[in-house]
Amino acid sequence: MTILVAVVSYNSERLLPDLIAGLRSGLDGQKWHLTVADNASRDGSVALVRTLAPEATVLEMGRNAGYAAGINAAVAASPAHDAVLVLNPDVRLTPGCVPRLLRALREPGTGIAVPRLVDGSGTLIPTQRREPSVLRTLGDAVLGARRAGRFRLLGEVVTDPSQYEVERFTDWAEGSTQLISADCWARIAPWDESFFLYSEETDFALRARDAGLRTRYVPDAHAVHLEGDSRVSPGLWALLTLNKVRLFRRRHGPARSAAYWAALVLRESSRAALGKRPSRAAARDLLTPSRLRETPGPASVIRWA
Incomplete structure (x- = not known):
């Protein structure tokens, strides 16, 4: 083995x-x-x-x-x-x-x-x-x-x-x-x-x-x-959130995917209102159609190890 x-x-x-x-x-x-x-x-x-x-x-x-x-x-x-x-x-x-x-x-x-x-x-x-x-x-x-x-x-x-x-x-x-x-x-x-x-x-x-x-x-x-910094880095948290939408769309139809996107917008917007910078970045990207369409790459990442 x-x-x-x-x-x-x-x-x-x-x-x-x-x-x-x-x-x-x-x-x-x-x-x-x-x-x-x-x-x-x-x-x-x-x-x-x-x-x-x-x-x-x-x-x-x-x-x-x-x-x-x-x-x-x-x-x-x-x-x-x-x-x-x-x-x-x-x-x-x-x-x-x-x-x-x-x-x-x-x-x-x-x-x-x-x-x-x-x-x-x-x-x-x-x-x-x-x-x-x-x-x-x-x-x-x-x-x-x-x-x-x-x-x-x-x-x-x-x-x-x-x-x-x-x-x-x-x-x-x-x-x-x-x-x-x-x-x-x-x-x-x-x-x-x-x-x-x-x-x-x-x-x-x-x-x-x-x-x-x-x-x-x-x-x-x-x-x-030891864990990375996805929970504190706005860039990484936004990427994580966008990829959740992309994955959900691949496994479900348009109506459920739209509802899932709306639920994520609600979650991240409510946290952004409390001053959380990662959620502010995620909410912004969720509301930007081009970010939802594009394939993520190195430019999307602030730092990962």
Whole structure:
């Protein structure tokens, strides 16, 4: 059993040493191979990987091609493997994490396995997600994500702490740490590169679920996600919000898509009125038809790692 560890780097020099250092204990006895797809970093990311992990495959993309494109390229450039471990550079595996995910991946109907994630201070990160819907977006707008998430019909983010203590299926999960079976990858891949950043993991997981390969949350597999700045960066939050609309339109008809867009406008406009700059940027873009039509690219991104 060989695990491909697929990492996309972009100016990630400060994050890569700890990531690489934790792989051996995190994979704990499994045979594995590291492939890093670098999206034209301007720092020393490429040289650092070649120094710290000389056996790794380093793929220089030559441009900032986006997260999905990096994952797809990393998998395509790698030797034969039995599962794909997708990792953000700011993830730190804890000892034994991957063997526990691998055990869960063998359960019937499972295509993706995800761990319990905490942030740098040890606080649980609510990573489980329900499929986006109009009602859930309205619930988020009216009640706030944390309160709405306690109710299955009213929140997209699963926020009930008890749901993080048991192994269970979830519609999808945040994409920083995912173990994907080779069968799931062969049947569902590639990740949709048109999203550039955000919603690509949602799209992949929902398509996998449609094919009978679900995402399994594994509470006894642990990792740390230091997390990026999508919640504080206006550019990243606007991109995340726009991609939610694009994904919803692909899975639903015009009437439901229009209702979903309106619910997002309500949510972001109400938060913008409270002075939240990321929501102000998102509301502006939601109300700009050209932004909804265009394919996002590097110019849409303020910073990501």
